[in-house]
Amino acid sequence: MVANPTELITSDKNTTVKLVKALLTQARQRNKHGQTVIEGIHLIDAALRSDYPFVQILLAESAHHHPEVQQVLTRLPTYTPILTLSDALYESIRSLGTGIDIMAVIKMPTPSLSMIHDDCLILNDVQDSGNVGTLLRTAAAVGIKNILCTSATAQAWSPKTLRAGMGAQFALNIYEGLSVQEVLDHVQTPLFATSSHTDTVIYQHDLKKPIAWIMGHEGQGVCNELMQCATPIALPQPNGQESLNVAIAGSLCLYETLRQRSYN
């Protein structure tokens, strides 16, 4: 049974519309309410496949009869509130470009950190939401579940990071807002970090046992406190160029780990 949308909302004074707009644009509002917004069919589909609960759905009037929207609506629990917005109002709040105009408000999970004895990825103040999302996407692809983010890392559940992550967030345990000390206290596996101060390249390291990869700030790299506890590895750059983008560097590390374990 397809859940039934409510009446048409046309005013930007509507309480829900105001809340959604705030959630889409302000990290502070997302933290205050413990909620975020996923935009577009693709992310909603990813959330549904992970049985992730929705607070509510917002639809543009003209999107309502789109076959993919109808298909999504049949998969929702029937009690999910669905709001229909006039096209103009929807367009005024969305943060994505044109597409199928559907979004969902969801709760941001706040898992509590326990001891980590398995592979994990530590994001140490990675600033750019695109980089964070891309790293989450690669981590999900290779099957690394635990992601630990120090406090200045871009929010993993922001609309931009969700978009770059393409739904990877729903497959991961993401611990945010951690201090460096909390990371060190909980991660029991050996730490590895890329560094330009070593000549030992990644391919010369044995990565077969569980490890914690640390990726750092785009400009400053991994902080000293973490670096001192980590094995430094080099990603070779025979042409002597600039260091690699952090999402690229991280993905190369995660995939070399996978290769050594499964294809060596």
Place this chain on the structure above:
Amino acid sequence: MVANPTELITSDKNTTVKLVKALLTQARQRNKHGQTVIEGIHLIDAALRSDYPFVQILLAESAHHHPEVQQVLTRLPTYTPILTLSDALYESIRSLGTGIDIMAVIKMPTPSLSMIHDDCLILNDVQDSGNVGTLLRTAAAVGIKNILCTSATAQAWSPKTLRAGMGAQFALNIYEGLSVQEVLDHVQTPLFATSSHTDTVIYQHDLKKPIAWIMGHEGQGVCNELMQCATPIALPQPNGQESLNVAIAGSLCLYETLRQRSYN
């Protein structure tokens, strides 16, 4: 000797200011004039290190006495025109966020394509400038010089792509606006492309001889015409997630090629 800036420009009616604004924002204007703009100390430094000629330099008034700017100015050929803009005017045209306010107009190179017998990277309608820039950065890092871009690929010399490439453009031969047929006619090395329709993972392929890697459109992948001529390879995704971001996929392919040749 430090080149001498001209008098202060405060009007957005100034011909050069109007041109630079157009070059920063419109691909059509860049193509028409055969020029583009590089913003920030980092890119200007990269261009200087590659002996890349400048058409002119634009500076914000307050940036003039910055030590890094002074250092850059001493390295310029003395005949390089330098315009100083009022801070407000500079701020109104820049496309980067805050930083050291210096930019340079440069010619966009238009190398003519000859037969390619060596490694190369083919960008087959990769849409996003961030992805194109990141792929160029990785190609430069591993030492792949020749980049062939089909016509719908994001412009390699746009300000956004230059920013993502971090100066890699200056180390590469980038052929833009090619038809698929031109690519096929000129590339003499075997073509390889990632595909979700094969089970043979990249680690099972021998990548030691020169090859041409093809990376495709973010949504549609590599076009049929190129795919039919290519060996399909899989990037393993044990967790069965979404396909990887194209910049990640491409970087993994380029680095696996490097690994097999230098670290096997």
